[in-house]
Amino acid sequence: MVGAHWLTLTDVTVRRRGKTLLGPVSFALNGSGLTILMGPNGAGKTTLLRAIHGIERLNDGRIEWHDPQDADGRAQGFVFQQPVLMRRSVLDCIAYPLRLDGQSAVQAREAARAAADEVQLRVNLDQPVFLLSGGEKQKMALARALVRAPRILFLDEPCANLDGHAIIEIEEILNRVRAGGTRILMSTHDQGQARRLADSVLFLHKGQLVEQTEGREFFSTPRTEAGRAFLKGEILL
């Protein structure tokens, strides 16, 4: 949805044990496409995504959603690095958000099968979810996020722990989801992946948003020393 205005963060700040983990961070997430959230380990990427999801208490600032069709947050999907697993079958795990919405088990399972298919999760869907490999669990988490056809999708390192082939599969899925009009904000510290996928970039360093680039100039002409050093693969302290 071109021109859409999804959310605005104003001076968002997270402090824990006397340390500022994030902020103050301000930005607006607008328009369409896929925004890559980059930064070295500990930069605050996960903290920022958790704050947006409403599961990280803010010490200061505010997050405002502007999607009038999303009064109850249903249009958002989240995929975190360590997916929450339930003591259920793979199929019921994927169907769970639809059951929460009040859909019948039959309807929800049918949609879950389609979502598993969409992410090419080729396993026995009746087995307990804990039997899945790390990569399969990540695909399961993506299927569970996609099952409600979110209008905006947040992903925290969705390819952590995956090898080359699985990474390509996930990137193909993300390309399809983006082409279907879903807005995506995704963290990665895999520069190759960032270059392949980014329509725009947010670069975090030490809890501060030090670069915001519409388009892909971040990779050719980073504006900050931290951005240049990161792209050169230097260790940032």
Ligand SMILES: Nc1ncnc2c1ncn2[C@@H]1O[C@H](COP(=O)(O)OP(=O)(O)OP(=O)(O)O)[C@@H](O)[C@H]1O
């Ligand atoms: N509850 C907490 N209490 C204290 N420190 C925390 C807490 N949660 C996270 N941190 C610290 O906050 C900083 C930011 O962590 P965060 O996980 O957001 O970074 P990240 O950019 O996602 O890193 P990575 O790329 O390693 O996943 C880190 O230094 C981390 O150790």
